[in-house]
Amino acid sequence: LLIPEKNAFLRLVVATLICSCYAVVLAVVRPYKRVEDNVLAVATSLALLLLFLGTNWTTIFLGIEERYQGADPADVLGFGKLNAIVDTMIVLVAVALVFFLIGAVVAARRVAKIPTVRLVSTKQPPELSIGTDLTWHLFLSHIWSTGQDAVGNIKSELQLLVPGLKIFLDVDDLKDIGSLEEYIQHSQVILFFLSCGYFRSKNCLREIRSSLEQSKPIVLVQEADPAKGGATLQALRDECPENLQPDIFEKGWAHTIYMRIQEFQRVSLKTIVEAVLLCSPNYLNQTSLPLCVPGEPESQPLAFAKDTMLWASPANAGAQLLAEEIATTFAGLTVSTAEAPGPATHMLLYLNEDSFVSDARLAEQVKQARQDRLKIVMAHENDPDLGGCLFSRFFEVTPQELIADGLYKDLARSCFPGRHHPVSLALLAKDLGATPARSGSVASVSRLSASIAERSSRRFLRRRSSATATTAGDGTGGEATASVDSVEPAASAEAAQEHV
Secondary structure (H helix, E strand, O other), rough: OOHHHHHHHHHHHHHHHHHHHHHHHHHHHOOOOOOOHHHHHHHHHHHHHHHHHHHHHHHHHHHHHOOOOOOOOOOHHOOOOOOHHHHHHHHHHHHHHHHHHHHHHHHHHHHHHHOOOOOOOOOOOOOOOOOOOOOOEEEEEEEHHHHHHHHHHHHHHHHHHHHOEEEHHHHHOOOOOHHHHHHHHOEEEEEEOOOOOHHOOOHHHHHHHHHHHHHOOEEEEEEOOOOHHHOOOOHHHHHHOOHHHHHHOOOOOEEOOOOOOOOHHHHHHHHHHHHHHHOOHHHOOOOOOOOOOOOOHHHOOOOEEEEEEOOOOOOOOOOHHHHHHHHHOOEEEEEEOOOOOOOEEEEEEOOOOOOOOOOHHHHHHHHHHHHHHEEEEEEEEOOHHHHHOHHHHHHHHOOOOHHHHHHHHHHEEEEEEHHHHHHHHHHHHHHHOOOEEOOHHHHHHHHHHHHHHHHHHHHHHHHHHHHHHHHHHHOOOOOOOOOOOOOOOOHHHHHHHHHH
């Protein structure tokens, strides 16, 4: 409108320049959240630019024919007929759109494989937001002696999983130790890393009290490995001043255990991310926010393509329940509970505090299975309510002949309770030969997760019932009761790392 209609060609030139600049800006700024949207935006801008160029050539072509009678436009433009210009522009636009469409598809697939946190509902990264006058999404409160390495890892991993997440860590952001309360004030969520000595640190207590006084949302991350300064939740609570215990341990704050094995660690990290997102302005109205990470084992619909029979020996207490849980969760697995393996393709060796102690037949069966070259898949129970114990115990109770023969040179999968349990099942299924199902869907993955949770709970109740009966009949008159530590892994993370 700023250029008179009589200068139509000048309008086209200006429009072409503006379109060129807009395409460059789109390519540099990338204003859209999804990569494929940015690629398509640049593609449409390029197509529009080609149309403008075609219109410029058409205008020049017609001007030459009109003003210079007898002149050949081909001498100037390289085209002798108007139709050739139009056809060429159409082909160029089509090629550009196809090229960028392919690029968008490739980019989308590549981004989908990047291990970042996604919403289960949309498979897209969550929208990060932060409250007014706040600087950090998360503040990491910890004691240096037993928590520094762990929280440093938590920060780096969280920022890889959630790009743009702003996290306060003293070694990176602390400028004045006297301003701890101000740092808390400018943080949206506070993470308490619970390890030995945490509640005895004066500065940690300052951070705790400031968080409670300012009514900050809290997420509890527990170090459970004694070798790394960890302890049971009850032991850590006993270190806490009594007047602070109700506000920390009885308010229903999100709680997870810090893991060092990657597949399990991501479950803990997702718990932290969910707690942070639920306290952000964009998700305040939600009570839960299911998250996933591309490639994580628990989100893959697994099945057994080949006939697989898993032998759970009656002499191995607990093996049958775990084997049945795997079989009912992943299609294609058959379980045998006969006295001998028979046609079984694998043997499940379930390791808990009763292994090689409650039934002497187990050692002979394992020995025979190794001689018959029957593949043994080992599962190390970490739930105290199911007889979980440190892996080092098995070097004490396992016959030395089996140890010398290299039984524990193969890796044992850790079986953790709670949110980490689906990962344990998926990893065990993979060890047995399960592969990603060809026809998987979001719905099937959701049903898989629901099935795992349901059967995990059912297995827990049955084993707890069995434990109660055993205790009641052992002549001690005792009664099996659940302690505050009932959902904590019994084995140290270091030992589990060696026998994943």
